[in-house]
Amino acid sequence: MENRILIKDLKNNIGQTVTIxxxxxxxxxxxxxxxxxxxxxxxxxxxxxxxxxEAAYSVFSEIKNEWSLQITGLVKARMENTINPExxxxxxxxxAIEGCVLSKAEEIPFExxxxxxxxxxxxxxxxxxxxxxxxxxxxxxxxxxxxxxxxFLRSEDFVEIQVPKIIGEDAExxxxxxxxxxxxxxxxxxxxxxxxxxxxxxxFERVFSVGNVYRAEPHSTTRHINEYTSxxxxxxxxxxxxxxxxxxxxxxxxxxKDLQDNFSAEFLCLNSIIPVVPxxxxxxxxxxxQELIKKETGEDCTSEPDLDPAxxxxxxxxxxxxLGSEFIFxxxxxxxxxxxxxxxxxxxxxxxxxxxxxxxxxxxxxxGQRINNYDQLIASIERKGLDPEKFNYYxxxxxxGMPPHGGLGMGLERLTAKLVxxxxxxxxxxxxxxxxxxxxxxxxxxxxxxx
RNA sequence: GGAUCCGUAGCGAAAUUGGUUAUCGCGCCUCCCUGUCACGGAGGAGACUGCCGGUUCGAGCCCGGUCGGGUCCGCCA
Numbered sequence: 001m002e003n004r005i006l007i008k009d010l011k012n013n014i015g016q017t018v019t020i021x022x023x024x025x026x027x028x029x030x031x032x033x034x035x036x037x038x039x040x041x042x043x044x045x046x047x048x049x050x051x052x053x054e055a056a057y058s059v060f061s062e063i064k065n066e067w068s069l070q071i072t073g074l075v076k077a078r079m080e081n082t083i084n085p086e087x088x089x090x091x092x093x094x095x096a097i098e099g100c101v102l103s104k105a106e107e108i109p110f111e112x113x114x115x116x117x118x119x120x121x122x123x124x125x126x127x128x129x130x131x132x133x134x135x136x137x138x139x140x141x142x143x144x145x146x147x148x149x150x151x152f153l154r155s156e157d158f159v160e161i162q163v164p165k166i167i168g169e170d171a172e173x174x175x176x177x178x179x180x181x182x183x184x185x186x187x188x189x190x191x192x193x194x195x196x197x198x199x200x201x202x203x204f205e206r207v208f209s210v211g212n213v214y215r216a217e218p219h220s221t222t223r224h225i226n227e228y229t230s231x232x233x234x235x236x237x238x239x240x241x242x243x244x245x246x247x248x249x250x251x252x253x254x255x256x257k258d259l260q261d262n263f264s265a266e267f268l269c270l271n272s273i274i275p276v277v278p279x280x281x282x283x284x285x286x287x288x289x290q291e292l293i294k295k296e297t298g299e300d301c302t303s304e305p306d307l308d309p310a311x312x313x314x315x316x317x318x319x320x321x322x323l324g325s326e327f328i329f330x331x332x333x334x335x336x337x338x339x340x341x342x343x344x345x346x347x348x349x350x351x352x353x354x355x356x357x358x359x360x361x362x363x364x365x366x367x368g369q370r371i372n373n374y375d376q377l378i379a380s381i382e383r384k385g386l387d388p389e390k391f392n393y394y395x396x397x398x399x400x401g402m403p404p405h406g407g408l409g410m411g412l413e414r415l416t417a418k419l420v421x422x423x424x425x426x427x428x429x430x431x432x433x434x435x436x437x438x439x440x441x442x443x444x445x446x447x448x449x450x451x
Numbered sequence: 452g453g454a455u456c457c458g459u460a461g462c463g464a465a466a467u468u469g470g471u472u473a474u475c476g477c478g479c480c481u482c483c484c485u486g487u488c489a490c491g492g493a494g495g496a497g498a499c500u501g502c503c504g505g506u507u508c509g510a511g512c513c514c515g516g517u518c519g520g521g522u523c524c525g526c527c528a
Contacts, residue, residue: 026488033485046488082486090488107479110462111489114477117462120520176526192528217526218452228528309524356528363528411528424521425528436520443519 008042010075011092019072020045020094021102024065025112034061038069038094045089047071049096056096065112066105066131073097119424124441126431137266138428142416144262145255146210149231149410152254156247158206158233163196165189165212169390178216189214192409194341197234198370199397201405208233210412218435222424223362223414227433231415234370234407241343241353241369244406245283245329248357248365252327253277259419272421275326275359282319283329285351289315305337313361331355340384341377343369343406353406360418367408374398 005018022040029035034049034057049060056073063069073096084090109125110117112132122129129135150160166182167190177188193209200207213230233251238244259267259274267274284292290302293311296318301311307330319328332351335344342352354368371377377398378388388395417428426432436442 028487028490029484030487030490031484033487035487035490037488048486050485052485079486082488084488087488107461109478111477113489114462116464118521121462213528215527219524219526220521221523221526222521224527230528306526366528409528414528441519 004070006042007038007040007045007089010045010089010094013075014077014092015075017072017074017097018094019070019099021068021070024063024067024069027063027065036060036063036069038071043088046093047073047096048093053095053097055098059099059101060096063101064105065108067101068103069099070102071096071099073099119426120441123426123432123437126439130430134270135427137263137270138416138420138422139430141259141263141266141420142412142428144258145412145416145419146229146231148255148258149251150208150210151258152251153206153208153233156206156250158208158235159200159204161197161200161204161207161209163190163193163209163211165214167195168393176216178214189216191215192230193232194339194409195394197232197407198341198402198405199394201234201236201407202397202400202402205236205403206234220435222426223417225413225425225429225432225434228414228429229412231410231412232407234405236403236405238369238404238406241331241355241367241406244367244369244408245281245355248367248408248410249277249279249281252281267420270420272419274419277327278325281327281329281357282323282325283331283355285332286330286334287332287351289330292318305334309362312358312363316358316361319358326360328358329355330358338368340380340386341370342380343371355408357408357410359415362414362418363411364415364418365408365410367406369404369406372398372402372404374402 003019004021005013007020007022010018010020020038020040022038025037025039025044027034027036032051036047036049037044038047049056051057056071060069060071071094073094075092075094078091078093108128110121112128113134114132115134117129130139154160166180166187168187177191179186179188181187190213192213193211197207197209209232211230211232212227214227215224216226217224233247235244235247256274256277264274286307287302289307289311290304293314294300294302297314299311301308307315315328315330316326320326331354332345332348333354333356335342335350335352338352338354342354345351345353352368354366356363357365357367371380374395377395381388381391413425413428417425420428422428426434431439
């Protein structure tokens with residue numbers, strides 16, 4: 001029953017009468033001759049509405065942007081002097097004979113592909129804004145990233161798991177979780193799949209998950225959102241965190257190759273470059289990085305337990321310029337800065353077999369080796385001032401034996417944003433949740449209503 | 452939570468040291484146009500300059516408050 005021709009296939013139907021369906025991208029009205037750029041999921045084509053074709057002209061002369069149309073018409077090669085080599089289907093056009101309007105639209109709030117829309121206007125109109133070419137490219141790329149992540153890990157014998165988003169105790173002992181009422185009890189939204197993927201290492205040895213995680217941190221920056229997609233993996237029988245780093249390097253290589261193979265045109269449009277993943281991504285201990293910063297910039301951050309954002313940007317710049325990599329691993333963060341399950345390096349007391357991956361100025365990954373010994377894990381929980389009793393469910397995995405293991409979590413939106421070169425993570429998140437909005441802006445009034 | 456910047460038609464911006472009817476581009480409406488592809492041409496509508504108060508003969512502009520937003524920081528992916 002579907003006799004619709006896709007716009008990308010029209011060039012194979014020159015001289016034939018066909019039916020297409022699509023959305024009006026742009027109308028150019030010359031009076032008795034109207035040009036319409038019609039868009040479907042496969043591309044764009046110019047449709048001619050001529051007064052000579054009365055059936056079509058009477059139906060389509062009133063159409064506006066964003067209307068959905070069904071058009072039957074003749075596919076024609078364009079006259080020599082009207083060929084436009086710059087655009088898709090620039091050498092053909094469809095002369096409308098008849099058809100119908102499938103859906104009308106109200107006046108649009110701003111030009112769909114406008115490049116100078118303020119971020120809050122863009123967010124206020126997301127159901128419309130996302131139709132813009134740039135947003136479409138970004139989220140197709142994001143879809144490919146998830147697919148490549150998944151394809152790669154499956155090829156390495158990882159099993160995809162679905163983990164709960166409602167949890168009893170918060171995952172890492174921090175206070176930054178959202179609470180919700182659970183049949184009269186207090187539950188929390190998961191801030192990571194950490195406990196469940198570790199438990200599942202005891203089952204499958206290698207697992208991964210892709211899912212939303214929730215952070216109730218009241219920050220307001222271009223790199224934070226309160227609900228984001230975490231690409232997580234966890235693997236058993238590792239020697240140390242370096243095995244995880246090696247796996248991530250291969251995984252990133254696969255993602256970048258797939259993007260190169262499928263989206264190089266989009267990256268050109270977005271004016272961004274797909275990074276090269278070196279065989280071995282540069283790695284330095286936190287303290288080495290701090291010494292380097294001190295030596296090169298004169299800024300002394302060697303007594304800090306972590307890097308501040310400016311220094312992360314500096315390190316990325318340094319790595320790109322001097323180490324031939326836009327990626328750089330920073331390892332051995334102090335025990336005090338890492339969660340209770342992080343493995344302390346037996347050869348470097350006080351520092352952990354953990355790492356962050358920095359890319360184009362920000363952390364996109366956090367990972368490391370985990371404590372797999374039951375008694376050590378309990379001791380570590382206690383050292384963090386937490387109550388092991390509260391983690392007894394999770395601790396069963398260790399009580400009943402757990403191989404040495406490690407893993408990582410990668411922020412999908414951060415990776416996407418840095419890859420495609422947008423400044424604000426909200427442009428790499430379909431429907432961002434931040435402190436100011438859940439779809440609509442959260443105002444003082446809606447706050448009062450709840451009380 | 453802290454610092455800082457900002458709020459002018461649907462969208463993006465302008466408005467000199469405070470001075471008459473608040474300007475421009477895009478979009479919108481009407482009319483003209485058979486070869487445009489960001490079509491073109493003519494005309495038109497659309498703003499209590501976020502809100503409240505103050506200073507002043509006079510406020511979009513100065514001051515205070517309030518509401519809302521951007522950016523950066525703390526924290527993190």
